[in-house]
Amino acid sequence: MTTTLIEEGPMEAYREKAITLVNDIATSLADMGDHAANDRKRLRDVAQDLTEMFFMVAVIGEFNAGKSTFINAILGDRLLPTGITPTTEYIELIRYNEQPQRVPVVREDGLREWAHPNTGAEGVAIVDTPGTGSVFARHEKIAKDFLHRSDLVIFVISAKRAFAETERMYLELAKNYGKKIILVINQIDLLDEGQQQEVRRFIDNQVKQLLNLDPLIFMVSAKNALEVAESEPNSTGDAHGLAAVRAHLRGLYHESPPARQKLISQLDTALQLVRKYKTESQQHSDVVNLDVIKVRDVERELEQQSMGLEARMRDAGENIRDVLEGVRRRGLTFIEANLNIRRIGRGINREELQAEFDEAVIGRSLQDINDNARDYVNAVIDQSRLYWRGVIDRLNKLQDLMEQEVGGLDTAIYSEQRESLQQAIRIAEAELKSYSSGRVVNDLQTVFTNNLNSFQGSALFTLGGIVTMVVAVATPGGLAAFPLVMPALVIGAAVTAVFSVPMLRYLRKVARDTKDTFNTKVDGLIQNYEKALDELTQKERIRLNQYGTQILTPIFSRLDVLSRRYVEQKATFTEFEEVIKALKAEIEAGA
Numbered sequence: 001m002t003t004t005l006i007e008e009g010p011m012e013a014y015r016e017k018a019i020t021l022v023n024d025i026a027t028s029l030a031d032m033g034d035h036a037a038n039d040r041k042r043l044r045d046v047a048q049d050l051t052e053m054f055f056m057v058a059v060i061g062e063f064n065a066g067k068s069t070f071i072n073a074i075l076g077d078r079l080l081p082t083g084i085t086p087t088t089e090y091i092e093l094i095r096y097n098e099q100p101q102r103v104p105v106v107r108e109d110g111l112r113e114w115a116h117p118n119t120g121a122e123g124v125a126i127v128d129t130p131g132t133g134s135v136f137a138r139h140e141k142i143a144k145d146f147l148h149r150s151d152l153v154i155f156v157i158s159a160k161r162a163f164a165e166t167e168r169m170y171l172e173l174a175k176n177y178g179k180k181i182i183l184v185i186n187q188i189d190l191l192d193e194g195q196q197q198e199v200r201r202f203i204d205n206q207v208k209q210l211l212n213l214d215p216l217i218f219m220v221s222a223k224n225a226l227e228v229a230e231s232e233p234n235s236t237g238d239a240h241g242l243a244a245v246r247a248h249l250r251g252l253y254h255e256s257p258p259a260r261q262k263l264i265s266q267l268d269t270a271l272q273l274v275r276k277y278k279t280e281s282q283q284h285s286d287v288v289n290l291d292v293i294k295v296r297d298v299e300r301e302l303e304q305q306s307m308g309l310e311a312r313m314r315d316a317g318e319n320i321r322d323v324l325e326g327v328r329r330r331g332l333t334f335i336e337a338n339l340n341i342r343r344i345g346r347g348i349n350r351e352e353l354q355a356e357f358d359e360a361v362i363g364r365s366l367q368d369i370n371d372n373a374r375d376y377v378n379a380v381i382d383q384s385r386l387y388w389r390g391v392i393d394r395l396n397k398l399q400d401l402m403e404q405e406v407g408g409l410d411t412a413i414y415s416e417q418r419e420s421l422q423q424a425i426r427i428a429e430a431e432l433k434s435y436s437s438g439r440v441v442n443d444l445q446t447v448f449t450n451n452l453n454s455f456q457g458s459a460l461f462t463l464g465g466i467v468t469m470v471v472a473v474a475t476p477g478g479l480a481a482f483p484l485v486m487p488a489l490v491i492g493a494a495v496t497a498v499f500s501v502p503m504l505r506y507l508r509k510v511a512r513d514t515k516d517t518f519n520t521k522v523d524g525l526i527q528n529y530e531k532a533l534d535e536l537t538q539k540e541r542i543r544l545n546q547y548g549t550q551i552l553t554p555i556f557s558r559l560d561v562l563s564r565r566y567v568e569q570k571a572t573f574t575e576f577e578e579v580i581k582a583l584k585a586e587i588e589a590g591a
Contacts, residue, residue: 011259014587015050018263021583022047022270025576031569032277039273042148046266048109049149054095054125055258057249058150060170063131065158066186068092070222071128073242075118076229080128091146092128094119120246121253144173151265152252153179159187159199159219163206172211178268181215183207184245189221218245263587271580278573285566292559306541309380313537316376320529323368328522330361335514369529376533380540 026043029036049056061067068080071094079102080092090112092104101115119126129146147153153174157167162185174181185203188196196219207213220241228239252261334357 010590011257011263011587014263014583015053015259017583018267019047019050021576021579022050022266025270025274028572028576029277032280036277039276043270043273045149046269050263050266053123053259053262055121055123055152055253055262056093056125056127056150057120057152057154058127058129058146059154059156060129060147060174061131061156061186062158062161062164062167065131065156065161066222067131067156068128069226070154070156070184070186070220071126073220073222073226073229073239074120074126074246075116076226076233077116077118078226078230079114079116091130094126094128096120096122096124120249121258123258124253144170147174147179148177148269150174150179151258151262153181154184155181155215156184156186157203159185159191159196162199162203168206168210171207171213175211175213176272178272179265181213182245182248183215183217185217185219186222188219188241189224216248218248220245260587260590264584267580267584267587271577271584274573274576274580278570278577281566281570281573285563285570288559288563288566292563306545309537309540312376312379313533316372316379317530317533319372320369320533321526323365323372324522324526324529327361327365328519330363331357331518331522332515334361335511335518373529373533377536380536 022043026040026047029040029043059067059071066082068082072078072080072082075094077100079094079100090106091110092114093107093111094114094116096117096119097115098117099115100117101113104112104114107113127146127150147170155167155171155174157163171181183203185196185199188199191199200217200219204217207215218241222240222242225240225242229242338353338356
């Protein structure tokens with residue numbers, strides 16, 4: 001008769017609750033991406049095992065560590081095949097039954113099922129797994145994939161080959177699933193007493209130091225124990241260490257019903273997985289929040305860059321205004337000095353007057369204006385180049401961080417985010433290239449050149465008017481052109497005195513008009529320069545704002561969606577964690 005652990009009453013109700021809970025957790029992992037597929041399957045396996053309700057004792061170990069021989073020794077019967085080559089490529093499940101079943105049956109899940117009355121108790125199944133460290137990678141995968149289904153792990157270690165890296169890895173995996181673990185050091189018949197103790201101390205230290213485990217350790221010779229069991233079926237001696245192992249297992253099965261241990265064991269497995277994904281959700285949230293901080297840093301840099309442009313524009317504008325105000329002062333002084341009777345009396349040469357004006361008024365002003373304007377343009381370009389390089393650097397670092405974490409993230413959710421980030425990088429690189437091309441410099445220099453040419457033409461026109469007027473009043477008959485000329489002419493100093501008064505008044509009016517015209521031209525030039533600088537600055541601000549609103553804001557929005565998603569995932573797994581702990585407490589209390 002084959003027996004399971006199914007019990008009527010409260011334990012049956014707990015089992016149903018556990019199955020529902022484990023299936024709910026498996027369903028929730030669908031939101032965690034493809035990388036959670038294996039854990040979803042593990043939880044489905046756990047739910048199925050809870051339905052069958054067998055207490056599974058999984059025997060794990062490297063190939064040729066003597067696992068199958070050890071199980072046969074526990075059974076006191078050569079049920080499973082043994083050999084010096086990796087003989088087990090299936091998972092062999094030996095269920096409790098009053099009569100042995102020596103021909104295995106392959107189940108739908110791929111396990112080969114046997115039966116025997118000496119599994120330890122009704123409802124207890126012993127599982128033999130393929131050897132770890134085998135030359136057959138498939139064997140190792142089969143063994144690894146079964147660990148989560150076990151309720152107790154007996155790890156068999158060869159006394160001649162302790163302690164392999166694969167053994168450390170499997171022990172760590174069993175620990176991470178929350179499994180009860182005992183260690184069996186087999187083949188001690190190959191060592192003397194001193195060597196046996198040395199091996200025991202070594203393994204004990206390794207599991208404590210490397211895995212922070214402190215399991216029970218048994219020293220056995222499964223081969224010799226099996227020989228004793230076959231030759232002396234009723235022997236009650238130590239049987240080469242097997243008696244101690246059997247006693248421990250009997251005590252384990254009797255200290256708490258196997259059904260209760262089964263439920264608690266599998267709830268522990270579910271709890272470990274829930275905590276794993278709770279931690280993962282928190283880590284994902286932390287990554288996304290860090291991404292948000294980085295995007296906000298870039299946004300703040302946009303604002304600072306914009307403010308920096310304003311400050312530089314003000315500085316450049318003030319410098320150019322100072323230069324042009326100097327031109328204004330010198331020009332007004334020049335007009336005052338040349339539009340008077342004394343200057344007319346000495347005679348005037350138009351070309352000389354123009355040369356004097358250019359030297360005294362204009363001087364280095366035009367060069368100073370060009371220098372200030374060019375300094376501003378270069379400062380904007382240098383700052384913008386530096387800025388966009390900084391943006392590219394930050395976004396590349398963000399992308400690197402994302403790529404590092406994407407293996408643990410939901411790739412379907414994060415792929416759009418990565419594409420947005422790559423697009424942002426491409427646009428930033430295009431912006432950087434636009435500065436490198438010199439286009440901005442050429443555009444602004446064209447505006448400045450036109451302004452300067454216009455001013456130069458205006459200055460020469462004003463100067464030409466001055467010269468024409470002075471020549472007119474200095475030439476015989478020239479006074480007839482003015483409305484203030486007296487109707488009679490007299491010769492000599494008296495006549496000059498008579499006509500000096502209206503001439504002086506006229507020249508003063510000409511000087512005022514000329515000054516007004518000159519002031520207007522200088523004001524226009526100042527406005528043109530300020531307009532050119534402002535247009536460049538506004539153009540840069542528009543580029544920055546567009547990058548922020550069209551590129552960075554959507555990235556931030558998607559990050560915000562991801563952040564909320566991970567917060568919700570963490571809350572879901574936190575709730576599962578609390579439900580599992582509460583159900584375990586009820587089962588352990590036997591309520």
